[in-house]
Amino acid sequence: MTIDFAPEPEYQAKLDWAARFVREEVEPLDRWIMDARGAPGSAPDIVFEGPPAEKRAFDKQVKALQDQVKANGMWALHLSKDLGGLGYGQVKLALLNEILGRSGMAPTVFGNRAPDSGNAELIAHNGTQAQKDRWLKPLLNGEFRSCYSMTEPHAGSDPGEFKTRAWREGDGWVLDGEKWFSSYADQSELLIVMAITSPDAPLAQRASMFLVPRHTPGVEIVRNVGMMHQKFGGGEHGYVRYNKVKLPEDALLGKEGSGFLGAQTRLSGGRVHHAMRTVGVCTQALEMICERALSRTTKGELLADKQMVQDMIADSYIQLKQFRLHVLYAAWLIDRDKAYTREVRTEIAAVKVAAPKVLQDIVYRAIHLHGSLGVSNETRLAQMWVAVPTMGIHDGPSEVHKVTIARQVLRGHKASPDLFPTYHLPKEIAAARAKFADLIERQVLEEA
């Protein structure tokens, strides 16, 4: 079995192009967003809030860049060919996402922004031909935004607590309940909503997913919830109420009762993509550490020559290297198994848990090393830092993923057959004595 993460020269050339393009064309869009909203360096979001004419100019520029990405064969790389994408696979996507992780706008420009990327995967896997024709193609073309509406105000990581219901009525469905943190709900054409359809069924078959056009009567955006660094009243995460929303029969996505299974597919993809982009963020933070350490002197010596600073650089390098290889390994497993097998899900859970820790450690060191500049709003470090707690929560908190990992690890082990462990030294010594008894006896006889 060969594990090789090096791309062919043709794909490497595409990556080199993407790296240059992101630095020279896409990262300036992030700065433009920051400048327009008057909050330099403090917002990781990708919504333009400037004057209308400037917003139109911004949108035009985004579209022009998207066209260049399409022309270079780098658009919507997250989907395989049979699902409507370009089919380069997850390792190649990981290498691209490391580059895109540097910029908030890059996933939009490259056609794989969340939550659209995961939503497209869901429709591609579970949709009927008619659903794909209506929603998938325009979604893949970046023609509109979509929203994934699963978390509820009282329950996020435990689907057993969900209360939003859907039931059959006439020749369609009625959807009723509340959802929370439905990102970009108010800007989306399509909401994919998880609802309990068989409350008495076993948990795995209890829920179904529905394709809900945003402007369907009864869909109410109660308010947008902002993140901790945003001003009150702003933000992109919809608190949504579905007031007995009437839906046609064909609003059901996938089989009735397959909602939670479908969510696994959707969230598994999203989780590993977040981890891939986190490699890019951490790489950028380490670059900043190194530039600063090589630029600043104190007590007549460069920071880079101080052993405690070298300790920071070495620890950051080791953590990033280990994390990156783990993410690439998870991507390689997905390419190998072509499914979210138990092994794949374990590695995805592992990188999902590792991501916030590595991000926190490296970005904190970068902030600390930059001193007052580090804690100011004049570098990208603020943007990186506010993403740390989010990383440990969205797409399921770390605790839940650790349970997945621990269960899988334990699967390969057995309890000791008696009171003392199998590795108890007195037991092992007795076993070794028994094993060599004949040998010892022969030697003793020979020497007698």
Ligand SMILES: Cc1cc2nc3c(=O)[nH]c(=O)nc-3n(C[C@H](O)[C@H](O)[C@H](O)COP(=O)(O)OP(=O)(O)OC[C@H]3O[C@@H](n4cnc5c(N)ncnc54)[C@H](O)[C@@H]3O)c2cc1C
């Ligand atoms: C930026 C962002 C964007 C999001 N976008 C979306 C979206 O588009 N659509 C959507 O549906 N949701 C979205 N979410 C919601 C996200 O998926 C949930 O926040 C997440 O699943 C956790 O649910 P919760 O917030 O209800 O926290 P809870 O489930 O209440 O968990 C809170 C804490 O309780 C503890 N905990 C929970 N479960 C366990 C356990 N089994 N064992 C031990 N401790 C535990 C952990 O410390 C955990 O952090 C988004 C969240 C964020 C932060």
